[in-house]
Amino acid sequence: xxxxxxxxxxxxxxxxxxxxxxxxxxxxxxxxxxxxxxxxxxxxxxxxxxxxxxxxxxxxxxxxxxxxxxxxxxxxxxxxxxxxxxxxxxxxxxxxxxxxxxxxxxxxxxxxxxxxxxxxxxxxxxxxxxxxxxxxxxxxxxxxxxxx
Numbered sequence: 001x002x003x004x005x006x007x008x009x010x011x012x013x014x015x016x017x018x019x020x021x022x023x024x025x026x027x028x029x030x031x032x033x034x035x036x037x038x039x040x041x042x043x044x045x046x047x048x049x050x051x052x053x054x055x056x057x058x059x060x061x062x063x064x065x066x067x068x069x070x071x072x073x074x075x076x077x078x079x080x081x082x083x084x085x086x087x088x089x090x091x092x093x094x095x096x097x098x099x100x101x102x103x104x105x106x107x108x109x110x111x112x113x114x115x116x117x118x119x120x121x122x123x124x125x126x127x128x129x130x131x132x133x134x135x136x137x138x139x140x141x142x143x144x145x146x147x148x
Contacts, residue, residue, distance in 0.1 A: 001014060001015075001018060001022060001024065004024070039078075046076075049097075049100070049101055050065065050097060050098075053093070053094075053097040054067050054068040054069070054070070055067050055068075055094070055097070056068070063075050063076050063077060067090070067093075067094075070085075070090045070093060071085060071086040071087065071090060072084070072085040072086075072090040072091065072093075072094060073085075074094070077114050078114075080113060080114050082110075082113045082114075083110075115131065116129050116130070116131055117129070117130045117131065117132060
């Protein structure tokens with residue numbers, strides 16, 4: 001308990017809850033800011049929930065998810081999903097599976113992912129990646145003037 005600030009000990013009456021060994025046990029119901037394990041715990045919970053709906057994480061590529069039989073796969077970085085699917089009904093299945101436990105927003109045109117703008121050229125089967133305004137913002141942030 002020596003690591004816990006006195007005001008927290010008093011507010012939550014932790015002295016009444018301390019074990020014989022001097023430990024406090026908690027159950028985290030939501031993510032805790034600053035907790036190093038929170039990302040791993042959130043990923044394990046997501047995996048458990050998605051497995052019930054037929055989704056599984058790749059054994060070889062961390063962050064790549066697939067479905068047992070649906071033509072859909074997606075990557076997940078923090079809270080940003082990039083989804084590749086054939087048939088909107090399969091994307092809707094994933095959306096509904098996530099909405100059981102999470103608030104979901106969608107961007108069906110797929111123009112942004114992890115802060116990167118994606119410009120799709122379907123005819124030539126290419127995608128152009130950019131981060132508009134990134135350099136200007138960085139120059140301003142670091143108080144660096146553009147060369148003349």
